[in-house]
Amino acid sequence: xxxxxxxxxxxxxxxxxxxxxxxxxxxxxxxxxxxxxxxxxxxxxxxxxxxxxxxxxxxxxxxxxxxxxxxxxxxxxxxxxxxxxxxxxxxxxxxxxxxxxxxxxxxxxxxxxxxxxxxxxxxxxxxxxxxxxxxxxxxxxxxxxxxxxxxxxxxxxxxxxxxxxxxxxxxxxxxxxxxxxxxxxxxxxxxxxxxxxxxxxxxxxxxxxxxxxxxxxxxxxxxxxxxxxxxxxxxxxxxxxxxxxxxxxxxxxxxxxxxxxxxxxxxxxxxxxxxxxxxxxxxxxxxxxxxxxxxxxxxxxxxxxxxxxxxxxxxxxxxxxxxxxxxxxxxxxxxxxxxxxxxxxxxxxxxxxxxxxxxxxxxxxxxxxxxxxxxxxxxxxxxxxxxxxxxxxxxxxxxxxxxxxxxxxxxxxxxxxxxxxxx
Numbered sequence: 001x002x003x004x005x006x007x008x009x010x011x012x013x014x015x016x017x018x019x020x021x022x023x024x025x026x027x028x029x030x031x032x033x034x035x036x037x038x039x040x041x042x043x044x045x046x047x048x049x050x051x052x053x054x055x056x057x058x059x060x061x062x063x064x065x066x067x068x069x070x071x072x073x074x075x076x077x078x079x080x081x082x083x084x085x086x087x088x089x090x091x092x093x094x095x096x097x098x099x100x101x102x103x104x105x106x107x108x109x110x111x112x113x114x115x116x117x118x119x120x121x122x123x124x125x126x127x128x129x130x131x132x133x134x135x136x137x138x139x140x141x142x143x144x145x146x147x148x149x150x151x152x153x154x155x156x157x158x159x160x161x162x163x164x165x166x167x168x169x170x171x172x173x174x175x176x177x178x179x180x181x182x183x184x185x186x187x188x189x190x191x192x193x194x195x196x197x198x199x200x201x202x203x204x205x206x207x208x209x210x211x212x213x214x215x216x217x218x219x220x221x222x223x224x225x226x227x228x229x230x231x232x233x234x235x236x237x238x239x240x241x242x243x244x245x246x247x248x249x250x251x252x253x254x255x256x257x258x259x260x261x262x263x264x265x266x267x268x269x270x271x272x273x274x275x276x277x278x279x280x281x282x283x284x285x286x287x288x289x290x291x292x293x294x295x296x297x298x299x300x301x302x303x304x305x306x307x308x309x310x311x312x313x314x315x316x317x318x319x320x321x322x323x324x325x326x327x328x329x330x331x332x333x334x335x336x337x338x339x340x341x342x343x344x345x346x347x348x349x350x351x352x353x354x355x356x357x358x359x360x361x362x363x364x365x366x367x368x369x370x371x372x373x374x375x376x377x378x379x380x381x382x383x384x385x386x387x388x389x390x391x392x393x394x395x396x397x398x399x400x401x402x403x404x405x406x407x408x409x410x411x412x413x414x415x416x417x418x419x420x421x422x423x
Contacts, residue, residue, distance in 0.1 A: 033086070033089040033090045033092070033093045034090050034093060036086045036089065036090075037083070037086040037087055037089065037090040039086075040079075040082050040083045040085075040086040040087075041083055041086075043079065043082075044076075044079045044080060044082070044083050044355065047075070047076070047079055048076060048079075048355075048376045049376070049378050049379075051072050051075065051076065051376050052376040052377050052378050053378070057071065057072065058071070066392060069373055069375065070373060072373075072374070072375075072376065073371075073373035073374040073375070076355060076359075076374045076376060077355075077359040077374060079355075080354075080355035080356040080358075080359055081356060081359070083355070083356065084354075084356040087243045088243065090244075091243050091244035094155075094244050095153065095154060095155045095156075095244075096152075098155040098156055098157075098158055099148060099152040099153075099155060099156035100156075101156075102144075102148045102155075102156035102157040102158070103145065103148065103156070105157070106141050106144050106145055106148075106157075107141075109137075109141070110137060110138065110141055113133070113134065113137050114134065117130045117133065117134060129192075129284050129285065132188055132191040132192060132284070133188065133284060135187075135191055136184055136187035136188050136191060137184070139187060140180065140183060140184050140187070144157060144180075147159075147160075155245070158245060160172065160176060161173050161176060161245075162245050163225075163228075164225075164228075164229075164239075165239050165240070165241050165242060165254070165351075166241050166242045166243070166244065166245060167242045167245055167246070167249040167254065168245045168246065168247065168249035168250055169221070169224075169225075169249075170249070170250050170251075170262045170265060170266060170305075171217075171220050171221040171224040171225075171265075171305070172221050173250055173266075174217050174220070174221070174265065174266065174269045175217040175218050175220065175221040177217075177269070177270075177273060178213060178214045178217045178218075178269075178273070179214070179217075179218070181273060181276060181277070181280075182210060182211075182214045185210065185276075185280050185287055185288055186287070188280070188284050188285060189285055189286055189287065192285045206286060206287050206289050207287035207288070207289070209289065209290030209291060209292055209294075209295045210276060210287060210288055210290045212295050212299075213272060213276075213290065213294075213295055213298050216298060216299060216302050217269065217298075217302075220302050220305065220306065223306065224305075224306070224309055227306075227309055227310060228309070231310075231313065235315055235412050236313065236314065236315055237312070237313035237314070238313055238314075238315075238316070238346065238349035238350075238352075238408060238410035238412050239254070239349075239351075239410055240254065240349055240350070240351040240352040240357060240409055240410050241351075242254070242351060250262065250266055251263050251266060253312065253350050254349070254350035254351035255350030255351055255353065256350075256351075257350075259308065259312075260308070261304055261305050261307070261308025261309070262305070262308070264301055264304060264305070265301050265302065265304070265305035268297055268298055268301035269298060269301070271294070271297075272290070272294040272295070272297065272298050275290065275291070275294050276288045276290045276294075313349070313350075314345075314346055315346060315412060315414070316344065316345065316346035316347055316349075316406060316408050316412055316414045317344050317345055317346060317414055317415070318342055318343070318344040318404070318405070318406060318414045318415065318417045319343050319344045319345070320342075320343045320344075320417075321340055321341070321342050321343075321404050321417055321419045322334075322340070322341050322343070323338055323339070323340060323341070324338070324339035324340060324341040324390050332422075333420070333421075333422040334393070334419065334420065334421050334422065335393075335399075335421065335422050335423070336393055336395060336397055336398075336399060336421060337392070337393060337395065338392070338393055339390055339391065339392050339393070340365075340390070340391060340392075340393055340404070340419070341388060341389070341390050342363065342388070342389040342390075342391070342404065342406060343387065343388055344387060344406070344414065345386065345387055346386065346408070347361065347384060347385070347386050347387065347388075347389055347406055347408060348361070348384060348385065348386040348408070348409070349408055349409065349410050349412075352408065352409040352410065355374065355381075357409040358372075358374060358381065358384060358409070359371070359374065360409040361384050361389070361406070361407070361408060361409055362406070362407040363389060363391045363404065363405070363406055363407075364403075364404065364405045364406070364407060364413070364416075365391075365393060365394060365397050365402055365403075365404050366397050366398070366402040366403060367396075368394040368396050368397055369407075370391050370392070370393075370394050372384045372389050372390075372391050373390075373391065373392075375390070389406065393421070397421065398421075399421045399422060399423045400420075400421060401418055401419070401420055401421075402418070402419055402421055403416040403417065403418055403419075404416065404417050404418075404419050405417070
């Protein structure tokens with residue numbers, strides 16, 4: 001295992017050094033982290049497929065299936081830890097790039113608004129309303145840039161949108177979008193009032209729809225965070241920390257699969273935001289009169305989203321424990337030294353399908369904690385899976401009645417099941 005880790009590290013450094021030499025001061029480590037991560041992943045995948053084909057196992061272990069399987073599992077586990085270390089380093093570098101990208105995004109938005117105002121003013125002429133729109137945009141941008149700088153170590157503007165599991169939060173993102181729009185919509189009539197352009201129309205009758213949607217989005221963000229926390233502490237939901245946030249987190253579950261509740265919530269909220277923006281553009285000196293039909297649609301979408309959050313996940317459960325039988329074996333009771341097959345559900349929670357997370361899967365057999373061996377196949381792993389685990393009975397387990405439970409990568413333990421082990 002040591003020689004594989006050394007080869008991975010040497011390969012990573014070989015690519016990182018030339019890239020670092022071309023960088024400006026302060027960015028060499030960033031390129032080196034990305035290069036090292038790419039090389040570590042490539043080395044792990046090549047090693048996994050090699051071992052899956054039966055190659056690379058020491059000849060001294062080839063005569064013992066149990067020993068060779070354990071050696072292969074330990075080899076892959078060590079390589080997976082190397083990939084995880086490189087991934088964390090690349091994730092730290094990614095937050096720095098996002099912080100710099102947030103500056104470019106805010107600046108680009110201001111330039112786009114300025115150009116749009118300039119082009120639309122051709123023929124119609126420049127108005128005081130256009131000036132107020134630019135002033136409101138610059139003030140909003142200044143607040144955003146100050147917040148981004150204060151949280152530059154956590155991704156700049158993305159910092160408030162990242163959940164406790166290091167993923168982009170759908171509810172926080174939607175609430176932040178409505179917060180920015182509502183704040184900008186309030187600045188326009190306020191500037192008009194200061195400039196003496198007339199009374200600012202900030203009445204509740206006109207802005208009731210916008211304020212209702214903003215309240216729904218804000219309450220939903222708080223409620224989802226509380227709901228997830230309560231379910232995690234109650235061991236009814238398994239959460240595995242992500243390596244870094246991704247844009248797909250807004251529409252997908254922790255496992256990367258598209259989630260209908262999240263998709264409809266984002267799409268409906270975005271559509272309602274477009275309607276509100278159109279109303280604001282038509283009358284920039286007043287709060288946008290958001291029609292009640294999109295408000296009701298957002299309310300229904302919010303209920304569906306909250307219901308989906310309350311229904312997702314669940315505790316891992318053991319349904320049965322049987323003796324693992326290979327072709328040609330006779331039927332027999334479970335004895336010390338045999339492999340047991342644990343059947344159930346929820347052993348690999350969403351987001352824990354990576355090799356490093358799979359190495360943290362543990363089976364508690366009596367007083368002994370046995371790590372589940374990794375069994376590679378081309379393109380993945382045959383063991384462990386979400387519904388079946390195969391693990392050898394530890395030699396320290398005494399015959400008799402013992403309790404078996406599974407501890408997942410999220411730290412959640414199943415209920416204990418009693419198994420009879422024969423002499």
